[in-house]
Amino acid sequence: MSETAAKTRANRPVLALAMGDPAGISSELTARLLSLPELRSAAHLIVIGDRRILDEGAEAAQIALDLDFRTVSDFSTGPAERPVFVDLGHLDPADVTRGEATLAGGIFATENFRFALRLANEGRVDGVCFTPFNKKAMRYAYPGYDDEIRFVSDVLPFKGKMREFNVLERIWNARVTSHIPLSAVSAHISEDAILAEVELTVACLRLAGIDNPKIAVAGLNPHAGDGGSFGMEEIEVIEPAVARAKAEGYAVEGPFPADTVFLRAVKEGFHAVLTMYHDQGQIAMKMMGFDKGVTMMGGLPFPLCTPAHGTAYDIAGRGTADVGASREAVLLAAKMAVRQAGLKETAHNTD
Template identity: 60%
Template sequence: MGDPAGISPELMAKALCLDDLRQAARLVVFGDRRVLAAGAAVAGVSPEIAVVADPAEAPADESRPVFVDLGHLDPATIRLGEVSREGGAFAVANFRAALRYAAAGHAQAVAFTPFNKAAMRLAHPSYEDEITFLTEELGANGPASEFNILEGLWNARVTSHVPLRDVARLITREAVVNGLVLADGAMREAGFARPRIAVAGLNPHAGDGGNFGREEIDVIAPAVEEAKARGIAADGPFPSDTVFLRARAGAFDAVLTMYHDQGQIAMKLMGFDRGVTMLGGFAIPVLTPAHGTAYDIAGKGIANIGATRAAFELAAKIARKRLKEAQG
């Protein structure tokens, strides 16, 4: 369960009532039963769950999702729509418990309803973003990244949560190649046989032959050629203001952008209420809706389940694939 002051509790309550999600995977949820009950009341649903204090106590019967009640937050102490240390501590504790449960081999994927980073930093000052927290909890053997996914179209990035003034110096040949390798691997795990990845340029009109910058010529194009030599179906660099039009039309399965908003704006315009964020490069895939905690509509019962459903469905798909491979 994510931030209790936003729409996360009602989204989780709705998700636990979806028959297709309940059938797609064995769901084990970490949170507080009282917060879930509050979310269910807002959403107007009544999830059927098996409540336990410890996941080891989960019943063998897999007909109902398991809810691990950590008993760590009274929803009466939280004001909807407001950042608080208590809300951040709730989300951090749930995230950590879920990650450790999966890292111990009990789950093949982790999904969460939206967090509020400001609240989480109040409770856990070193919390920069989900990638830094995952690195703390799980470690990473190589590059890690955030992917945005809208149905069949993926967006990967070379840089992510960094100031725009720092982006150009961080665009190196190694960074671009790493981004392509990571995207190719994550997409193959999600079911793509050989994903076609378009690479966006950094500068206007992809540098216009060097008139508006040389990163495309000196860094990005050589990185694309290196990735091709490794067997990755990469192409580019292309002007970033048109590459998503081509990808949406079916020419590519993914776009690797150079910085955060270069891809986020395009993806959210195409499907804000259906987009999924996946954190890749770790031993465990982690997924969440691409939207935030929506404090402005918290408690109104109008939160759209679309992106949460999509995140849970993709998590279940990857989990099933991992479980099948582990079982031989």
């Protein structure tokens, strides 16, 4: 890569955008994203999918796709001023059953995602985004599919720690456990696990431009255990973990009762809430901003972002899908990619 191209990417990163499940609102959202001038200003978009599916999404959204972008069968060149659409030509719209999870839809989404991850792994893009997947359809196509983290771990050689974050403009949600049964949560909470999540959360917040992040930690039990009356995890595990995090210099407070921790976080200016399990944070975050929430996979060498909502089968094809969360996902990925590029450049210059 030339020095000029590297500088261009450092200020306006190249992002791969994989089209998601074709039976839902993903194609409509992709078309809407391509029409937003603020996204073109923030990043060079490389969209991956099937042009026929994109055209159907544009028709639903009532967007004329006589937009200034280039359609190719592969992406092998550097960033250009125009967005690029990589047409894999792998799904006939006649094979899509709107509002239904199918094998064909799962194959379409997994192939798009795999292609985008390959570009990131090869350093040809600086970040990856995708419009919503349907987990049932993904499992049809990829039986080992539990979630995006599992899929990424299988596709990429990266073996470090990844974790899912939910993001709103004013607050992030991290969690110690994620896609496991509620009955298994307590056994998976430890001082080391909590401290590792604090460290990763701080690193991701800094990539997003928050240099001195402040984190509120939720308890596990009702009233954060109420001094041991409703459980001992706060006393035996969570409080010692918070103390260790403070000793290492992190701005961490808690544990706070889960039913008020988000209210406290907003009022007192915390940047993130670390919850103990999936729904403890998800319910609060979606209540605060379902239409703008972003899911970010932290820990990878590149940002990976998607809207926090699902495929919305019930409104597929109606042209009413809100692009807000998808827009925020692309903008967050762009911001983090710029920051990550700056850190890499600093590290290179100090070697």
